[in-house]
Amino acid sequence: MRNSFAASHRIRSWLFMAGTASLALVTASQQLQLIYGITFVFTNLFIMLLYRLFGLRTALPVAAAAYGAAVLAFHIPLFVLIFLMEVCWVTLLHKKTKRSPLKLNVWFWAACGLPLILLACLLSGPFDATEFVLLFFLSAVNGLFNVLLSEIIYYFVPIKRLLKRESSMRAPIPFRMALLNASIAIVAVPFLLIMMISGWKAYDASLHMAGQIAGSTTSILSEELSHWSEEELLGIRLRNRIQLAHLHDLLDRHADYRRYHLTLANEDRIPLASTMALEEFKAWKPKRFAMESIEDHGFRIEMPRQSAVQLLPTERWRDANYVYKAKLDSLPLTLSVIFPVSSYKDHIFQEYIYYLTSLLVSAAIAAGLALGMNRWLSQGLMQLAGSTTNLPDKLKQRVAMEWPVSGILEVNSVVHNVKEMSNNLQLMFQESEHMNEQLRMSEEKLHHLAFYDSLTGMPNRHHFRQSLEALFAEVDGSDERIAVMFVDLNRFKQINDSLGHAAGDVLLQHVAGRFTWLADGSSQVFRLGGDEFVFVQRFRSEEAPGRLAEQICGCFNEPFELMGASFYTAASVGISLYPEHGQTIDDIVKKADIAMYVAKENGPSGYHLFDKELEDTLSEKMELENGLRNALKNQELFLEYQPKVHPNTGTPLGFEALIRWRHPVKGLISPVKFIPLAEASGIITDIDLWVFREACEQTKEWQAQGLPALPISVNLSAKHFGQPMLVERIRAILNETGVDGKSISIEITESVFIRQVEEVIDVLGRIRAMGIDISIDDFGTGYSSLSQLQRLPISVVKLDRTFISGADKDALKSSIVKAVIELAHSMGLKVVAEGIETEEERSFFEELNCDELQGYYFSKPLPRERLELYIKTHFNAD
Numbered sequence: 001m002r003n004s005f006a007a008s009h010r011i012r013s014w015l016f017m018a019g020t021a022s023l024a025l026v027t028a029s030q031q032l033q034l035i036y037g038i039t040f041v042f043t044n045l046f047i048m049l050l051y052r053l054f055g056l057r058t059a060l061p062v063a064a065a066a067y068g069a070a071v072l073a074f075h076i077p078l079f080v081l082i083f084l085m086e087v088c089w090v091t092l093l094h095k096k097t098k099r100s101p102l103k104l105n106v107w108f109w110a111a112c113g114l115p116l117i118l119l120a121c122l123l124s125g126p127f128d129a130t131e132f133v134l135l136f137f138l139s140a141v142n143g144l145f146n147v148l149l150s151e152i153i154y155y156f157v158p159i160k161r162l163l164k165r166e167s168s169m170r171a172p173i174p175f176r177m178a179l180l181n182a183s184i185a186i187v188a189v190p191f192l193l194i195m196m197i198s199g200w201k202a203y204d205a206s207l208h209m210a211g212q213i214a215g216s217t218t219s220i221l222s223e224e225l226s227h228w229s230e231e232e233l234l235g236i237r238l239r240n241r242i243q244l245a246h247l248h249d250l251l252d253r254h255a256d257y258r259r260y261h262l263t264l265a266n267e268d269r270i271p272l273a274s275t276m277a278l279e280e281f282k283a284w285k286p287k288r289f290a291m292e293s294i295e296d297h298g299f300r301i302e303m304p305r306q307s308a309v310q311l312l313p314t315e316r317w318r319d320a321n322y323v324y325k326a327k328l329d330s331l332p333l334t335l336s337v338i339f340p341v342s343s344y345k346d347h348i349f350q351e352y353i354y355y356l357t358s359l360l361v362s363a364a365i366a367a368g369l370a371l372g373m374n375r376w377l378s379q380g381l382m383q384l385a386g387s388t389t390n391l392p393d394k395l396k397q398r399v400a401m402e403w404p405v406s407g408i409l410e411v412n413s414v415v416h417n418v419k420e421m422s423n424n425l426q427l428m429f430q431e432s433e434h435m436n437e438q439l440r441m442s443e444e445k446l447h448h449l450a451f452y453d454s455l456t457g458m459p460n461r462h463h464f465r466q467s468l469e470a471l472f473a474e475v476d477g478s479d480e481r482i483a484v485m486f487v488d489l490n491r492f493k494q495i496n497d498s499l500g501h502a503a504g505d506v507l508l509q510h511v512a513g514r515f516t517w518l519a520d521g522s523s524q525v526f527r528l529g530g531d532e533f534v535f536v537q538r539f540r541s542e543e544a545p546g547r548l549a550e551q552i553c554g555c556f557n558e559p560f561e562l563m564g565a566s567f568y569t570a571a572s573v574g575i576s577l578y579p580e581h582g583q584t585i586d587d588i589v590k591k592a593d594i595a596m597y598v599a600k601e602n603g604p605s606g607y608h609l610f611d612k613e614l615e616d617t618l619s620e621k622m623e624l625e626n627g628l629r630n631a632l633k634n635q636e637l638f639l640e641y642q643p644k645v646h647p648n649t650g651t652p653l654g655f656e657a658l659i660r661w662r663h664p665v666k667g668l669i670s671p672v673k674f675i676p677l678a679e680a681s682g683i684i685t686d687i688d689l690w691v692f693r694e695a696c697e698q699t700k701e702w703q704a705q706g707l708p709a710l711p712i713s714v715n716l717s718a719k720h721f722g723q724p725m726l727v728e729r730i731r732a733i734l735n736e737t738g739v740d741g742k743s744i745s746i747e748i749t750e751s752v753f754i755r756q757v758e759e760v761i762d763v764l765g766r767i768r769a770m771g772i773d774i775s776i777d778d779f780g781t782g783y784s785s786l787s788q789l790q791r792l793p794i795s796v797v798k799l800d801r802t803f804i805s806g807a808d809k810d811a812l813k814s815s816i817v818k819a820v821i822e823l824a825h826s827m828g829l830k831v832v833a834e835g836i837e838t839e840e841e842r843s844f845f846e847e848l849n850c851d852e853l854q855g856y857y858f859s860k861p862l863p864r865e866r867l868e869l870y871i872k873t874h875f876n877a878d
Contacts, residue, residue: 016159017054020046021062028066029074036320036345037313038134038352040142041080043067044087048101048150051091053159063087077310079135082116086143105147109140124312130349131314137353206344207322210260214324214337217254217262221335222328224250233331239272248273259343263336272333300325301341317341453527455505456512464526468536468585472578480538482578483545484588486596487515487552489531490570490604495562503562507569514555523548534592549573549607556605570605572596581610625677627663632690636662639694640861641712643870644832644854647846652874654711654745656854657695658861659687684717689729691715696737696744698864703743707871713745713775718752721759727766734770741771747798749777761792768793775832779820790827797824801835808844821848 024046031039043066051059067084070076089108090101097104117136121127153159225233235243251262255275263274303320310316322339451463459467471482489511496504508531515533519525522544523537537548552573559566574596582588591610599608631637641655661669678684695712703709720726734741746767752760764774775796799817807813821831833845836855845853862870 013054017050017058020050021066024050024062024066025069028070028080029076031076031080034138034352035348036317036341037077037315038138039313040138041083042146044083044143044146045150047087048090048147049153049159051087051094052150052154056091056095059091060088075310077313077315079117079120079312082113082120082139083143085112085116090147101147101151102144105143109136109143113140113143120311124315126318127314128346130346130353134349134353135312135314137357206348210322210337210339210344211324213256213260214326214339217337218324218326218328218335220254221250221262225328225331225333236272236331236333237266239266244272248275251275259339261338263338265334265336267332267334269334276338303341317345453512456509456527458512458516458525458527458533460526461528464528464534464536465585467524467526468588471536471538472585475538475578480540481580482588483535483537483539483548484576484578484592485535485537485545485549485552485607486574486589486592487533487535488572488574488596488600490572490600492531492569495567495569499563506562507560507567510560511555515552518548518551518555534589545575545577545609546607549575553605553607572600572605573607574599574610575607576610621677624669624674625681625683628661628674628678628681628683631661631663632686634664636664637687637690638662638863639691639698640863641867642854642861643859643867644713644852645858647842647850647853650858650874652708652710652871653852654713655867656713656747657691657698657715659691660861679717679719682719685719685723688714688716688720689733692730692744693733693737696733696739699743700737700739702868702871705868707868708875709743710871711743711745711773713747713773715747715777718749721752721756721763726763730767730772731770742773745773745775745796747775747777750779765793768795794829796830796832798832798834804833804835804841804845808840814844817845818848821850825849 024043027041027046028043031041033039043063047059047063047066050062063084067081070080071078086105086108089112090104093099093104094101114136117139118132121132121135232243232246236247247264251264251273252275255262261275263271263276265271300323301320302323303316320341322341322344324337324339326335326337327333328335451460451466452458453460468482468484474480475482489507492504492507495507508527511533512527515525515535519535522539523535526534526536528534535548535552537545539545553571556568556570559568561567574592574594576582576588576591576595578588581591595608595610599606602608638660639657640660641657643652644654644656645652659671659675661671661674663669675684678687692714695714699709699712734744748764768774773795774793775798776792776794777798778800779797797820799820803813803817803820807817824831830851832852832854833841833850834854836842836845836853836857838857841855842853842857859870
């Protein structure tokens with residue numbers, strides 16, 4: 001599309017160029033004829049336009065072709081070449097000096113045109129001063145007119161925009177130039193038209209007057225000759241000397257030797273009498289036959305035949321005559337009235353010179369008035385332009401402004417408006433300076449907020465990444481290394497929750513103060529957010545990171561004063577090294593974070609250096625966690641059931657639903673591995689509800705098969721009690737599966753009572769109201785005490801394996817287990833002992849009247865098909 005537009009523009013330019021060049025060629029050969037060889041040439045008008053639009057390489061060849069064709073092909077006098085010199089002078093000097101073409105044209109006619117025209121007149125033969133002056137003035141006016149008109153067209157007619165040779169925004173035109181050109185054009189154009197029309201009218205008037213003279217003279221001569229006798233007329237025919245002398249006297253009486261001559265010729269065109277002197281008649285007689293005749297107003301204009309090369313356009317008119325011929329009625333004679341053109345030419349030339357002089361004087365006066373008016377009009381504007389140049393800088397520098405005063409109302413209005421605008425602009429600059437100062441302060445604040453922690457004033461995460469990146473670049477190629485130490489406060493969340501966020505903020509500020517004191521020239525400390533800090537250390541010694549980590553942990557040996565009391569806390573530090581543990585910031589940070597969590601697991605206060613085994617463990621955990629998220633969708637989870645039996649008879653009393661995971665690649669994965677991951681990631685809530693629904697559906701299926709309605713217990717994570725809608729979801733599953741709540745029991749751990757005990761008790765009570773039994777699993781390992789059991793809506797206490805293992809041989813354990821069972825029974829609670837693996841353990845708990853036993857001694861967890869067989873076997877045997 002763009003190429004087609006460009007091609008269209010090129011075609012348009014070529015067409016315009018060709019048209020303008022054609023006009024130059026035509027006007028060079030077909031000139032505007034004024035009078036007596038004087039012409040007006042418009043060729044340079046088109047040549048100047050070509051120069052302005054297309055440059056010298058186009059204009060000068062066209063000029064040479066146009067004037068060359070005019071001289072060689074159309075035999076135009078060589079005088080026309082002065083216009084070729086003129087256009088070469090103006091264009092070449094304008095390209096070099098960039099001066100006004102009008103001024104350059106004036107210089108040409110003053111420096112070159114005047115001597116060249118004088119030389120041409122001298123070479124052409126005898127001439128008078130009138131002819132020279134007219135040729136010079138008219139040629140100069142012709143050249144100035146062409147240049148002036150081309151400049152007006154170039155600047156004020158949108159030719160360049162039509163040709164797409166400039167942008168839509170035109171370059172501004174100086175007011176002085178526009179006014180000067182317009183003034184001269186307004187004066188020059190009417191003057192030229194008046195001059196041309198007046199010249200043509202004078203020419204016609206001279207011919208008309210000559211015609212009247214010739215007609216009246218012919219009538220008078222015819223009248224007088226009509227009174228001659230036959231003898232006198234016969235003598236004329238016979239060319240009698242006496243009669244010819246009378247005829248000559250007759251012509252002398254009626255001729256005006258200063259204006260015209262009379263000649264009578266017979267039928268054979270032989271002159272019989274003439275008022276010309278004998279020498280003049282002899283000189284004229286042969287020329288007459290060498291002259292061309294041009295019919296005009298009843299006259300014949302006789303002039304020398306045009307030679308192949310002619311210098312001036314007025315040469316042939318110097319010896320030209322108006323010739324009026326008429327046949328007399330009374331005699332077979334032809335009267336010739338000969339009017340020399342020179343007698344009329346000089347008068348008309350003088351009128352032209354008068355007009356041209358008036359034109360030049362008027363143009364000069366108009367130019368002077370234009371320049372004076374321009375000065376008067378623009379003086380105030382120029383002063384205003386000078387005052388407003390670099391106005392913003394002047395206003396910023398508080399420079400005193402000098403405003404011009406003009407006698408022109410409009411200029412004063414402009415000055416007033418600009419003055420008001422500058423005052424407003426100055427106020428805006430002052431406001432801008434004030435805003436810039438505020439902006440600078442805001443930028444400083446934003447920079448501080450962007451790179452520093454608002455609570456502690458320490459460098460923040462963004463600052464940490466930039467600093468670490470710069471340190472990596474500095475130590476590359478050297479023997480220095482970088483240690484990144486992640487620091488996490490232990491028990492900070494408990495302090496924050498128990499004492500409030502204000503106390504937590506104070507603790508962080510105290511910790512930041514101790515850390516800042518600890519940082520030195522080789523290490524920096526940053527706060528990443530929350531209770532996470534990070535140290536960055538440059539070191540060469542292998543022991544340096546360990547020493548700094550010990551100092552970090554040592555910062556917590558002294559208590560912190562919070563809310564008027566002393567509190568102790570500790571920190572866990574994870575360390576990763578650059579470049580051993582990674583090449584990027586993200587690698588180093590991730591591995592320091594991993595090491596920090598290991599340190600937290602190892603104890604309340606300490607540090608740990610990252611190693612490859614940690615990364616492998618973490619990778620495995622991440623792989624399992626990602627796989628666990630898809631396990632529910634891909635039906636990779638399934639249930640196994642472990643019987644709970646009567647201590648004496650071994651009869652099944654119920655079952656515990658235990659979840660299993662068959663990974664498509666790794667096979668069966670132990671719950672010990674994936675249950676903690678599910679707890680940590682929160683997926684455990686979805687898994688528990690899936691298990692609850694599966695257990696209900698399995699119960700319903702067994703009931704439909706006629707199997708004994710034995711309750712199935714399902715484990716429920718403590719995560720559920722921090723979420724809404726738990727009771728509603730359980731009720732919805734029961735309703736959807738059509739299972740009675742008494743066929744299902746829920747096992748919870750003591751961790752659900754860590755916080756918000758009252759809310760947890762309320763939820764358990766609502767679940768218990770649906771007929772679902774609630775058991776406390778792993779009793780004795782958590783946060784419950786025996787005194788709390790009476791407040792809880794539970795029906796079963798399930799003893800943890802730690803109490804059962806070796807209880808039959810350990811007197812202390814035996815006493816504790818016996819007390820727990822007796823207390824639970826006294827409160828109406830059932831007791832289940834899980835993890836029974838030997839006959840001794842079974843007998844021991846049988847003697848203690850434990851209600852139910854569970855363990856590998858009786859049966860390992862069974863899949864659905866084998867459990868059905870297990871149930872049928874036991875109850876058929878019974």
